[in-house]
Amino acid sequence: MLIIPAIDIKEGKCVRLTRGDFNQKKIYLDNPRDMAIIWRKQNAKMLHIVDLDAALTGEMTNFEKIRExxxxxxxxVQVGGGIRSVDAVKRYLDIGVSRVVIGSAAVTDPKLVERLMKIYRPSQIVVGIDAENGIPKIKGWTESSGLKDFDLALRMKSMGIERVIYTDISRDGMMQGFGYESTKRFAERAGMKITASGGVTxxxxxxxxxxxxxxxxxSVIIGKALYECNFPCQELWYAFEEGITLDHNFSTARKK
Structure with a gap:
């Protein structure tokens, strides 16, 4: 189970939201790069970055922060948030981003996904499905798509998408546990590679x-629970990923 720390960027700062509500944000660090370095030192094998400003406007507001x-x-590093064109995908991949996450555009412009799958490998393009009561929401979780989450997944699958990042919005940032039943139901029906997200505590x-x-x-994306130190980060990676050696001195110190 690959554990992927999340870094959400708003107005250039590293923040966390509660259920995607832009009015309920907490700033953790002024520089997201510093947060990224912290997670790398905690033995992260991958990072998930979201440009929250772009999710609302479609403008790549925090591009330079992500480049750093x-x-x-x-x-x-995988990046999502307001990616709605081939050019935006190319800009991210050209700076070394490994995966680009298509969110709202998978609903509003499915032909974009078709074009991307003709240009890039499935490993480079993933779709983010952020659902509330089984209905995906778009544009920074401000609008309902009117689709069923698994219907959207199957549509993307038919275009060549192999992986979906699935978020249960009702759980995201609540620190009350992830949506086990909703995630299981979605995964059973989608039949794809799934990265779980939202609410892991x-x-x-x-x-x-x-x-x-x-x-x-x-795999799983974890945000607020890591920021709030709900579990010792390195011990978490050690327990749930193979091939990671926990530093003996760190382990001993934790026991004390």
Missing amino acids: IVTDLDIP NAEDMKRLIELQPYGVD
């Missing part, structure tokens, strides 16, 4: 996530 992170880190949630591996859930 991608340039300075030696691990894959502690190690118990991680254990429940592992139960969903047979349905294609192989």
Whole structure:
């Protein structure tokens, strides 16, 4: 189970929202690059970055901030938020972003996904489905799509998309556990590679996530729970990822 720390950027700062509400934000660091370095030192194998400003406007407001992170880190970075054109995808991939996440545009402009899949590998393009009560929301979670989440997934699958980032909006940022039933239902019907997102709070949630591996859930994006230190980060990676060696001195210090 790959654990992917989330970095949300708004107005150039590293923030976390509650249920995607832009009026309920908490600033953690003024420079998102510093946060990225912290997660890398905590043994992160990948980062998930969202340009929240772009999610609302479609303008790549925090592009230079993201470029700094991608340039300075030696691990894959996936980026989402307001990516609605081939040119935007190209700009991100050209600076070294590993995966680009298509969100609202998968609903509003599905032909964009068709064009992207003719240009890029499936490993480079993923679709983010952020759903509330099984209905995807778009444009920074401000509008309903009117579709069923699994219907959207199957449409994307038919175009060649292999991976979906699935977020249960009702759980995101609430620190009350992730949507086990909603994620399981979605994964069963979609039949795709799934990165779970939203609401993972502690190690118990991680254990429940592992139960969903047979349905294609192989990774998880964690945000607020890491920022609020709900579990020792390196011990978390050590417990749920293979091939990671936990520093003996760190482990001993934690036990004390």
